[in-house]
Every structure is written in C-alpha cells, then in structure tokens.
Amino acid sequence: MDRITALNVFRTVVERGSFAAASRHLGLSPAAVSKNVSELETHLSARLINRTTRRMSLTEAGSLYFERVVQILDDLEEADGTLQAGQSTPSGLLRVSAPVTATLVGLSDAIPKFLDRYPDISLDLNLDDRRVNLVEEGFDIALRGSDNLEDSGLIARQLTIMEHVVCAAPSYFDTHGQPARPEDLSRHNCIQFSLSDHAAKWSFRNANRSVSVPVNGRYKVSSSLAVRDALRAGFGLSLIPRMYVADDLASGRLCAALEDWTPNETSLYAVYPSRRYVVSKVRVFLDFLVEEFCD
Structure with a gap:
C-alpha cells in the first residue's frame, strides 16, 4: 500500500461523498478506490467507512481519523509550497502595514526601486501607527517599533535600532x-x-x-x-x-x-505570521527592508 495515495483516496471519498465520485475525481477505477480504503482500514485495524449499495458514512473512528488526515495532507502540501516559493518568481499582491513616520522618513522614497526590481509584485502599503492583527486583517508583513516586542506567535526580524x-x-x-x-x-x-x-x-x-x-x-x-x-x-x-x-x-x-x-x-522589526511559509514575495521584501534599514 502506498500510504500517501491511500490517505488521499480516503480524503477524497469523504469529501466527494461516494466511492464513485472519488473515482471520477481521481481518475482511478472504482476497484482501485475501494482497494486503497480497504488496505488503509486493514493497516489501522479499524473500519473507517460504513458502506452499503446505496450510501456511505464515516464511523466514529473514521471521523476522528479524517480530521487528522486533512491536517497532515495540508501540511505536506504547504511544505512542498515552501520549496516552490523559494524557487518561483516573486509575484502577486503584497500587503504591508507600517508606522507612518518611520516609513515616510526611512523607506517610502525607496519603494519605487523595489517595485521596479520585482515587476510582478503589486504592493498595498498601509500606513498606520496602530498595532494591526496580521492574520485577521490579511497582512503579509508589518513593521513595528518596540522597546520590548511581545511574544505574539509572530516571527520577528530586527531591522534597525x-x-x-x-x-x-x-x-x-x-x-x-x-x-x-x-x-x-x-x-x-x-x-x-x-x-x-x-x-x-x-x-x-x-x-x-x-x-x-x-x-x-x-x-x-x-x-x-x-x-x-x-x-x-x-x-x-x-x-x-x-x-x-x-x-x-x-x-x-x-x-x-x-x-x-x-x-x-526603540528597535524596528519586520514581523510576519509564523503559521505561513515565507512565499517569495515576502522573502524578497524582507531582504529589501534589511537592505534599506541596515546599510
């Protein structure tokens, strides 16, 4: 049994609601779909799906297992994306929150240089002295000045004192x-x-x-x-x-x-969410910030 394939098949069966729908989505035969689920159940010594000729449903064990499988497969996909992000051309919308004065005095005149360097990036720079919630408000990076940066679950990179x-x-x-x-x-x-x-x-x-x-x-x-x-x-x-x-x-x-x-x-930091991998547009902007503030 290919464990990753079996996990993907099991997830697809649950999300699509039937073995037949999973078969069509994955491009596998119905027999192959059934075989992967059966082998996974044998490996676990537990029934995951109750199935009859008319319907299927998750068992209690299957429901618990499904939640973990989704998390594991998503983490694997994100890990793959980490490597791909480091190799891809920086592109897309970059949302940055930054304090007003530090940006106007120390950074804003260099922004056109950054955008010229990376023509596939669009920048939404929000100047605001309040401390934004990056995750809830959808920012990729924030600049923060602090004497003692709190432990907020964010990754922080010191730019200058x-x-x-x-x-x-x-x-x-x-x-x-x-x-x-x-x-x-x-x-x-x-x-x-x-x-x-x-x-x-x-x-x-x-x-x-x-x-x-x-x-x-x-x-x-x-x-x-x-x-x-x-x-x-x-x-x-x-x-x-x-x-x-x-x-x-x-x-x-x-x-x-x-x-x-x-x-x-006061130290000036660039902070970004630790739960996300650093995509290329974020990585190059971090490098740009270090270049501007640390030189």
Whole structure:
C-alpha cells in the first residue's frame, strides 16, 4: 500500500461523498478506490467507512481519523509550497502595514526601486501607527517599533535600532533653559508620543547610573510628525527618534539636550505570521527592508 495515495483516496471519498465520485475525481477505477480504503482500514485495524449499495458514512473512528488526515495532507502540501516559493518568481499582491513616520522618513522614497526590481509584485502599503492583527486583517508583513516586542506567535526580524534624542527649538530653551540632568525634565513641558512604550516615563543611562523619569506636559499626540511640528514651533521638548529630526538638528532648527546621557532606544522589526511559509514575495521584501534599514 502506498500510504500517501491511500490517505488521499480516503480524503477524497469523504469529501466527494461516494466511492464513485472519488473515482471520477481521481481518475482511478472504482476497484482501485475501494482497494486503497480497504488496505488503509486493514493497516489501522479499524473500519473507517460504513458502506452499503446505496450510501456511505464515516464511523466514529473514521471521523476522528479524517480530521487528522486533512491536517497532515495540508501540511505536506504547504511544505512542498515552501520549496516552490523559494524557487518561483516573486509575484502577486503584497500587503504591508507600517508606522507612518518611520516609513515616510526611512523607506517610502525607496519603494519605487523595489517595485521596479520585482515587476510582478503589486504592493498595498498601509500606513498606520496602530498595532494591526496580521492574520485577521490579511497582512503579509508589518513593521513595528518596540522597546520590548511581545511574544505574539509572530516571527520577528530586527531591522534597525532607532536612537532617540531629547530636543527642542532654540526659542524654547532660551525661555525655559536646558535640562542639565534627566530629573530636570519634570519641570519641562514634555511633548509625549502617546503610542510609545515609554510615553509617560523616559529612561536614561550613562557610565555611572540609570534613571527613569516620569514626564508630563500639555500635549500628547499619536503621531511623531505632530511631535516634530510642536518641537519646531517651540512649544516644548520631547524624546524622539533622532532620524526623524536629523535635518532639524543639523540646520539648528532644533537643539539637542542631555547629550551625555543615552536615552531609550526603540528597535524596528519586520514581523510576519509564523503559521505561513515565507512565499517569495515576502522573502524578497524582507531582504529589501534589511537592505534599506541596515546599510
């Protein structure tokens, strides 16, 4: 008995509802279909299907066995697809969720290069700072920034570490003074990025110690671009990824503070569902992300 063939025949008989229908679907003779099921039952020492001249039905053992057989055969098909995916031309619709500012600052200008490289891929890039459910919402990949990525059953690939900086406009520091140590932040109007893992408490370290400082201010907002706008307007100071304000710091539009302290760092990850094999369109986009963020 060819075990895989017998399992496929058994599954087809159940799904098609009769030996005759399975015979037609598989292109096998009715005798061959019956023989495969009988040999499988002999191998298992259990009757799987009750059959009469008019109808068939699964036994209790057959019903339990059928559920496992479907799972096993589907897993085998997926395993075959894993290898094929690695060898096939990347193609199809790729759905990606990514945070707004990290994408606009660090990635979006390179997207046309990726699409030119893989002309058979179409990209649906959803910019949203909320944490999407990849499986339920049908995304292939999501980019996530986090101090401590939760164990969510997803595969995570670190792309880069985003260094943070405390900064403000020169006009704000002229009026309120610069903080000389992290504890001084309690006396400042701190603009808070509300979606951050460290929105209410900023942590710093230097060669001698580490400190976490509760912060407060009149403005909390769920967009880092809005934080940057408030900084430029001289409204307060904030802790923000340096890459978001690099041009402002270089031009003097914003000034850094507490530079002898190392503040929070946020890692940027690409995450994707572990229950799926990595098809070629996902694999090449992951490679592209590493290329853009790690160079």
